[in-house]
């Protein structure tokens with residue numbers, strides 16, 4: 001039996017070895033309470049409307065891939081405090097409200113460039129696709145996608161949300177950290193779509209986005225996003241065409257509701273200045289309004305000569321600056337940032353050429369997927385945004 005009515009092609013789904021176990025996980029998830037409420041989602045929608053109209057900024061940030069082990073309150077509080085801290089720097093620099101949205105409480109699934117990972121010893125393993133799918137350990141058995149992990153993802157997200165809600169007490173709606181993740185795994189997302197007073201909503205998060213690899217306008221992920229009332233986002237990379245972007249905006253925000261749709265630009269420093277202007281002009285002319293955010297991380301990923309996946313901070317800063325300039329020159333609102341960051345003093349992104357050229361090591365590299373900004377680096381990115389927007 002399938003509980004899905006979404007029959008469009010779905011990219012980036014794990015190769016689950018046993019379909020019946022996936023169906024069982026779907027059924028269990030559909031019987032569990034939703035993780036988020038319609039009221040919370042409404043309050044996010046309201047504060048995002050201000051960002052769409054140029055009266056507020058948005059800061060989305062968190063890990064590339066959350067770990068189940070990090071669902072405990074101490075770790076969650078550190079992440080929330082850090083995100084609030086970065087948001088408050090942006091808030092006081094811009095003298096505007098800032099909506100903080102975490103990549104948190106469900107960022108457990110990853111799309112990958114390749115289905116397999118080649119290890120230095122010559123072995124080939126199925127790629128790690130996030131804790132909701134398989135285990136990071138380099139063990140061929142633990143890398144087999146396990147549908148029971150979908151349920152652990154639910155319970156971990158619930159634990160994270162419990163801590164988030166306890167930190168909301170006494171805070172205004174515009175300053176809470178809201179929960180967001182990529183809407184990637186359909187057997188997780190579809191059973192968590194619930195009916196509310198205003199229609200269906202994704203009860204897996206407050207905000208969900210469709211990734212660069214799954215944003216096919218006729219595909220299953222866009223159809224899922226279209227079917228729910230939450231504020232949603234779509235990542236757009238350097239290959240997207242103006243026609244595709246206008247189609248996505250028409251499909252995902254047909255009623256032109258401010259705050260409903262966020263376009264998250266992740267083109268890379270070398271492409272954004274060339275490719276973004278026409279997209280912004282076409283959306284302004286034929287579609288919109290949308291919230292334009294800069295993700296200066298995903299278009300600037302490279303590998304060092306030693307094979308370490310990293311990002312060169314000067315490229316990250318340049319993408320932010322160019323993004324702001326392109327929007328401003330066209331009379332549009334650069335509404336903020338989407339960052340991979342951590343409160344920990346990691347060395348994952350590189351500040352200068354020394355690490356990149358292999359002259360310095362990466363003494364504290366902890367990410368299980370993409371390299372994140374440490375707090376000092378995140379502060380530089382916020383400064384670059386504020387400087388460009390001044």
Ligand SMILES: O=C[C@H](O)[C@H](O)COP(=O)(O)O
Nearest residue numbers: 064110111112113114369370
């Ligand atoms: O976070 C985004 C993607 O999942 C990630 O960049 C993919 O990384 P890969 O190219 O190593 O598969």
Ligand SMILES: C=C(OP(=O)(O)O)C(=O)O
Nearest residue numbers: 064211212213235266298
């Ligand atoms: C998968 C991600 O990004 P993108 O879809 O932009 O590659 C991500 O945000 O982790």
Ligand SMILES: [Mn+2]
Nearest residue numbers: 064340369370
């Ligand atoms: Mn990432």
